[in-house]
Amino acid sequence: MSHVQTERENETLVEAALRVLNTADPFEKARQGDSVASKWLQGTITRPYNPSQDLPVPDRPARLTNVKLVSPSLMPKLGKAGSLQSRQAIVHSLVHTESWAIDLSWDIIARFGKKEAMPREFFTDFVKVAQDEGRHFSLLAARLKELGSSYGALPAHDGLWGSAIATSKDLLARLAIEHCVHEARGLDVLPTTISRFRNGGDDDTADLLERVVYPEEITHCAAGVKWFKYLCLRSRNPSLYQDILALEESEAGRSETQMDKESEEVIHKFHAIVRTHFRGPLKPPFNEKARKAAGFGPQWYDPLAVKGPASQF
Numbered sequence: 001m002s003h004v005q006t007e008r009e010n011e012t013l014v015e016a017a018l019r020v021l022n023t024a025d026p027f028e029k030a031r032q033g034d035s036v037a038s039k040w041l042q043g044t045i046t047r048p049y050n051p052s053q054d055l056p057v058p059d060r061p062a063r064l065t066n067v068k069l070v071s072p073s074l075m076p077k078l079g080k081a082g083s084l085q086s087r088q089a090i091v092h093s094l095v096h097t098e099s100w101a102i103d104l105s106w107d108i109i110a111r112f113g114k115k116e117a118m119p120r121e122f123f124t125d126f127v128k129v130a131q132d133e134g135r136h137f138s139l140l141a142a143r144l145k146e147l148g149s150s151y152g153a154l155p156a157h158d159g160l161w162g163s164a165i166a167t168s169k170d171l172l173a174r175l176a177i178e179h180c181v182h183e184a185r186g187l188d189v190l191p192t193t194i195s196r197f198r199n200g201g202d203d204d205t206a207d208l209l210e211r212v213v214y215p216e217e218i219t220h221c222a223a224g225v226k227w228f229k230y231l232c233l234r235s236r237n238p239s240l241y242q243d244i245l246a247l248e249e250s251e252a253g254r255s256e257t258q259m260d261k262e263s264e265e266v267i268h269k270f271h272a273i274v275r276t277h278f279r280g281p282l283k284p285p286f287n288e289k290a291r292k293a294a295g296f297g298p299q300w301y302d303p304l305a306v307k308g309p310a311s312q313f
Contacts, residue, residue, distance in 0.1 A: 013040055013123055014049040017110040020130075024062035026099045026151065027141070030134035033102055037131035040124070048123045049114040057111045059168070060161065061103040066152040067096065072159050081196035088149040090193065091205060094213075095144055096156040097186075098137035104164055104178055105130030112171040116231070125223045132216045139212060143205055166277060172231055176273045179224025180296060181282065187221060187290040190214050214290075221294035232266040267299055274304055281306035 016036040023029040039045040079086025109126050167173040197206035282305045
């Protein structure tokens with residue numbers, strides 16, 4: 001047995017997450033991430049981290065240089081999927097977003113899991129998110145190839161990682177911005193994107209988005225909301241909320257008035273963080289049904305929204 005094999009067998013989840021983050025090729029990153037996720041979920045990787053070990057997390061994950069990066073304001077219009085060129089551009093944009101979503105999921109595990117003494121379920125939830133994002137990347141990249149293009153053939157922007165850098169010191173902010181605001185925005189736009197592909201005669205892409213990506217993205221937003229609430233309530237009573245099960249059990253024994261008060265405090269905290277870390281108001285229309293399915297009701301986002309068109313959902 002090689003030294004590398006022995007190290008891999010003994011590695012913690014955080015060590016494995018860092019290995020994924022330090023893999024530049026996005027296809028290999030997705031493959032490695034899937035393998036790590038399976039090992040954690042099957043119990044082959046048993047320890048989330050080594051309590052006596054502080055491992056550096058890269059400010060920016062390893063990435064290939066074949067994708068031309070431009071400012072978000074300089075990105076060409078994607079179109080409405082009426083032409084092959086537009087369909088390629090939209091799918092390329094989705095592939096790029098998923099490539100960053102892989103990194104974001106492993107980064108939150110490596111950067112914050114040990115630092116914030118998060119319970120085991122936190123690691124499991126974001127391992128599942130990471131595995132989903134890797135699958136989305138691989139499926140969409142394969143679809144892009146079927147459409148006659150490839151990842152890196154078109155320009156892209158790195159706005160998602162800009163938000164990650166801005167929230168790299170604060171788990172509450174990371175959860176609020178990346179895993180609530182941005183994830184929910186994806187839920188807002190996906191139904192329109194799906195409709196455009198159907199109207200353009202591309203049912204294969206529409207089916208992939210509707211049957212695989214869309215329902216799984218709801219669970220990703222739900223993870224952000226869940227752990228934002230957990231952190232807020234744990235900060236109020238650290239001894240009570242050592243794990244998510246304690247939080248759920250304690251809810252059964254508290255009055256509705258007390259729970260309403262706590263929920264109000266959590267949502268006010270969310271508003272304050274978003275106003276600090278997110279530029280400008282949130283833009284409707286909102287996919288209220290999908291957001292609600294993620295536990296992200298209008299009281300979370302309506303007060304942050306610009307006046308605009310009513311919900312189309």
